[in-house]
Amino acid sequence: MSITFGKALAVRETPIPGLIVLDLPVHGDARGWFKENWQREKMTAAGIHLPDFGPVQNNISFNDAVGTTRGIHAEPWDKYVSVATGRIFGAWVDLREGDTFGAVFTIELDPATAIFVPRGVGNSYQTLEADTAYTYLVNDHWSPDATYTFLNLADETAAIEWPIPLAEVEISAKDKAHPRLADVVPMPRKKILVTGANGQLGRALRAEFGEHPWIEYATRGDLDLTSSDLDAARRWRDYDVVINAAAYTKVDVAETPEGRADAWAANVTAVAGLARVARENGITLVHVSSDYVFDGTKDGAYSIDDPVSPLGVYGQTKAAGDAIVATVPRHYILRTSWVIGDGNNFVRTMASLAERGIEPRVVDDQFGRLSFTSDIAATIRRLLEAESPSGVYNVTGRGAPVSWFDIAREVFRLSGHDPESVSGVSTEAYFAGSSAPVAPRPRNSVLEVSDVAVSAMSLEKYLESSATS
Structure with a gap:
């Protein structure tokens, strides 16, 4: 030899x-x-x-x-x-x-x-x-x-x-x-698992990725992410990507004893289980985060490098989830704000009030940008297909920051109603006299937009699509 x-x-x-x-x-x-x-x-x-x-x-x-x-x-x-x-x-x-x-x-x-x-x-x-x-x-x-x-x-x-x-x-x-x-029956490609498939983002991901043998959409009834048997719930070596669209998002209820437990279970325990599975099986974990990981006191937009400083329980659980996902060798953490998709949300509520002739009082001292679920889903696909580097990405709409009050007035205008019907109110005044727990909100939810973020949807397009769906 x-x-x-x-x-x-x-x-x-x-x-x-x-x-x-x-x-x-x-x-x-x-x-x-x-x-x-x-x-x-x-x-x-x-x-x-x-x-x-x-x-x-x-x-x-x-x-x-x-x-x-x-x-x-x-x-x-x-x-x-x-x-x-x-x-x-x-x-x-x-x-x-x-x-x-x-x-x-x-x-x-x-x-x-x-x-x-x-x-x-x-x-x-x-x-x-x-x-x-x-x-x-x-x-x-x-x-x-x-x-x-x-x-x-x-x-x-x-x-x-x-x-x-x-x-x-x-x-x-x-x-x-x-x-x-x-x-020969070809070797099937590795699978993509989407959790939280019935939520606003889950439905957008289904529309973005479509129905294929190699994509699995799971609800909590299909897969309990908090189960101690999660490791044995699937043959995880057959999966390439897990997109976690499941989350607890009831920010005010999270301030109650029962809500606090539920928020930590869904946003931390479940995420820890997925992170463990991802690490052990070479899976890419995609995790959707929130502007609530910040306290909103910064002067200017939050970058991907800014330290987290959550105010309430919901924000604390999302920050904890981010830290856990960051330990997975292949991961994407998508920070979003003011998410709008197919389901109950602020924009649809304002459109409904406008149609019914109701003149709402809307908070005017919280600022940010809308994040449409179709754009989030498209950005996730872009990151995966480009095999982009692991890390944190800010994914929101572009343009000048606005308040909830500004958005409400624009919804009224676009739907053919008088924007002057909407009046502004401070956060404190809006929640004054509430008998239920109220979560602290970041006043500044503006995120620096990552270059990879897709911003194809607009408020006008969203209202048009909602009217025809």
């Missing part, structure tokens, strides 16, 4: 997306050789982006004779493949749903070469030297409940040019019985 010593650590792309070949430095002398087969820090520094691989198992396949042929097997996990000793001819076929289904890549591997095989890409090889040890790290444990996909080694469409004809080599009966490409 001849090994090239002294190669620099490098990566080579292949025609199969995500399948990459790595050249590994091997150091040798008369005594033998040494290599760092998997060195996360050096690989990341060299631009080899496998930091989230997270292997949990190391397997070795020893092959006694030249020509031993195994595969083509695609599993629902990633593999990092190398040769400990000997030499192989390797063949990989993309068996995932998509445009590259059936794409083939072949290469010879020796101890100085490794290959990263993404989930759903069929793996196979033929030994070119006796006593070959084929090693692979995987990032999930074998499960009888997992989905596996196979392709016949002799498939005419893939047309793999095996160095040693298949008729002359050792192949298992199972591998001989695998289907041709035309009969």
Whole structure:
């Protein structure tokens, strides 16, 4: 066996997306050789982006004779493949749903070469030297409940040019019985789970992402996020993204003993459970936050770097949820304000009052911008599709900050009613004499808008769509 010593650590792309070949430095002398087969820090520094691989198992396949042929097997996990000793001819076929289904890549591997095989890409090889040890790290444990996909080694469409004809080599009966490409059921893509699917944002996410086999919409009746059995509620390794649109948002009720417990359960305990599941299974967690994490005393718009300082229970639970989500390696925290969507909300209430001829008193000393759920949903999709960096993003409408009073007057005007029917009142005066608990509100809810934030919806468009729905 001849090994090239002294190669620099490098990566080579292949025609199969995500399948990459790595050249590994091997150091040798008369005594033998040494290599760092998997060195996360050096690989990341060299631009080899496998930091989230997270292997949990190391397997070795020893092959006694030249020509031993195994595969083509695609599993629902990633593999990092190398040769400990000997030499192989390797063949990989993309068996995932998509445009590259059936794409083939072949290469010879020796101890100085490794290959990263993404989930759903069929793996196979033929030994070119006796006593070959084929090693692979995987990032999930074998499960009888997992989905596996196979392709016949002799498939005419893939047309793999095996160095040693298949008729002359050792192949298992199972591998001989695998289907041709035309009969292969592609490996399904990883799933997206949307929680809180019946809420305003949940409905917007359903409209944005649509109905597909790989998207699951869950309500509290489908999935209890506060359950101690959350880890076992799904085969979480089959999920790529969880978008948490479930939240407790009754800001005033949260100031009561019962409401406080419910708010902490939904906004903290549930989020902690999802964060744990996401960390353990390499899932991207999308979390929707609120302007209520700030006390509203800042002069100017709040940036993503401003420290949180919540006033009431609701804001405290949202701030706690943000801190928990930030511990997940792949996460997006979307800060929003004054959310408006398909459901009961301030804008629809004002439109209803206008139609009924009621002249409301509306708070005029709280300032912010509306956040339409359709824009939030579109921004989430944009972040995911662009694989944007993890972190906090402010997602609200654009334009000059306004008060609730300003918005109410505009709703009256756009719906053909006299805006002068709306009168302004201070927060203190509005809630004066209330016998129920009242949560403190941030007077300044203005957020600096992130560049990725979609702002396609306007108050006028929203009212038009509400009138026709």
